[in-house]
Amino acid sequence: MTEGHDVMTVDHEFFRRYLATWGEGDVDRLMAFFTDDIVFRDMTMGHGASGVTKMRRFAEYSFESFPGASFELVSHVCDGQSFAMEWVMKPGDIPGVSFGSLDGDRIREQRDYWDGRRSS
Numbered sequence: 001m002t003e004g005h006d007v008m009t010v011d012h013e014f015f016r017r018y019l020a021t022w023g024e025g026d027v028d029r030l031m032a033f034f035t036d037d038i039v040f041r042d043m044t045m046g047h048g049a050s051g052v053t054k055m056r057r058f059a060e061y062s063f064e065s066f067p068g069a070s071f072e073l074v075s076h077v078c079d080g081q082s083f084a085m086e087w088v089m090k091p092g093d094i095p096g097v098s099f100g101s102l103d104g105d106r107i108r109e110q111r112d113y114w115d116g117r118r119s120s
Contacts, residue, residue: 010105015076015085018107023070025063027056039109044096044116078102089114 021030031052034040038055041048049058069089076085084099096114100107 010078010080010083010102012073012076014105015078015083016073019071019073019085019087022062025067027059027063030059031056033107035103035106035108038107041111043111043113 018033021033024030034052034055036052037050038052039048039050040055040058047058049055066089068091072088072090074086074088074095076083078084080102082099082101084097086095086097088095094115096112098110098112100110102108
């Protein structure tokens with residue numbers, strides 16, 4: 001089990017907590033969800049990050065760009081190695097999905113797709 005996580009398995013609560021952490025604006029807490037070699041891509045905006053240093057900067061930029069944003073988990077599937085989750089970003093009720101892979105209870109790779117037409 002990774003320090004900072006209070007569940008042994010990657011389940012609904014893991015994904016709910018992960019999305020809630022994006023809404024808190026705490027970069028250190030968010031980084032605990034990722035492996036050191038994280039590859040994160042925002043496919044709608046065409047940018048992302050590889051590795052913890054760039055991921056930290058990406059998270060800081062996201063928190064500054066979308067203050068007060070929160071995410072609600074709609075559904076997810078996970079086989080222990082790969083995952084998909086559907087979510088809604090608020091305010092604006094912007095729907096999105098994430099696909100990725102895991103290394104134990106940490107996210108190694110994530111690709112986000114969301115409705116950019118509703119973000120303005």
